[in-house]
Amino acid sequence: DSGVTQTPKHLITATGQRVTLRCSPRSGDLSVYWYQQSLDQGLQFLIQYYNGEERAKGNILERFSAQQFPDLHSELNLSSLELGDSALYFCASSEGTGRNTIYFGEGSWLTVV
Amino acid sequence: GENVEQHPSTLSVQEGDSAVIKCTYSDSASNYFPWYKQELGKRPQLIIDIRSNVGEKKDQRIAVTLNKTAKHFSLHITETQPEDSAVYFCAASGGDYKLSFGAGTTVTVRA
Numbered sequence: 001d002s003g004v005t006q007t008p009k010h011l012i013t014a015t016g017q018r019v020t021l022r023c024s025p026r027s028g029d030l031s032v033y034w035y036q037q038s039l040d041q042g043l044q045f046l047i048q049y050y051n052g053e054e055r056a057k058g059n060i061l062e063r064f065s066a067q068q069f070p071d072l073h074s075e076l077n078l079s080s081l082e083l084g085d086s087a088l089y090f091c092a093s094s095e096g097t098g099r100n101t102i103y104f105g106e107g108s109w110l111t112v113v
Numbered sequence: 114g115e116n117v118e119q120h121p122s123t124l125s126v127q128e129g130d131s132a133v134i135k136c137t138y139s140d141s142a143s144n145y146f147p148w149y150k151q152e153l154g155k156r157p158q159l160i161i162d163i164r165s166n167v168g169e170k171k172d173q174r175i176a177v178t179l180n181k182t183a184k185h186f187s188l189h190i191t192e193t194q195p196e197d198s199a200v201y202f203c204a205a206s207g208g209d210y211k212l213s214f215g216a217g218t219t220v221t222v223r224a
Binding site: 002033042043045048056058090099100101102103104105106107 | 144145147149155156157158159162164202206211212213214215216217
């Protein structure tokens with residue numbers, strides 16, 4: 001158990017819908033990262049927050065948004081869902097930024113039908 | 114930003130043999146290089162990491178080497194066992210503090 005908690009574990013939704021994925025970082029970690037992993041694909045970095053502020057942005061679509069709240073949990077919002085958005089979405093956390101070890105949650109499996 | 118390339122994409126080894134995975138990075142400011150192992154349907158888990166002030170690090174059957182001049186680092190697994198079968202990702206943290214991952218290497222250990 002990494003200490004990073006993600007909900008829901010599995011989600012099936014229809015195209016055009018909107019979903020919210022939730023992440024609670026490890027106790028004491030200030031950074032939260034979101035990654036997308038499609039079937040047989042690598043880990044695509046989406047976005048990073050540090051202590052409530054956006055720190056780095058990757059290949060995140062405009063239909064996707066995220067935020068980190070004062071209690072440090074984070075949410076990833078995916079809207080106008082398409083079939084190609086089906087993937088495993090990982091949240092990870094670290095104590096600081098970038099050069100600290102990051103720990104991954106179990107992931108949220110999103111299936112768009 | 115940082116660009117990490119990882120080779121090979123697939124690797125099949127006989128049980129007991131060694132496996133080597135190589136990664137190159139582009140940002141000379143990078144100074145943190147972790148390796149993650151991901152089993153099917155599971156989360157990536159850190160197996161070893163190295164920082165730029167160290168050239169080599171070992172942990173039982175796993176070792177990582179770093180060549181900052183050439184901007185490449187490698188993972189070595191000795192005496193491979195069936196449970197070493199997984200996808201391995203290298204990563205590098207560049208000057209933008211973003212951890213960038215390689216594309217992954219699928220390792221299969223044949224019994």
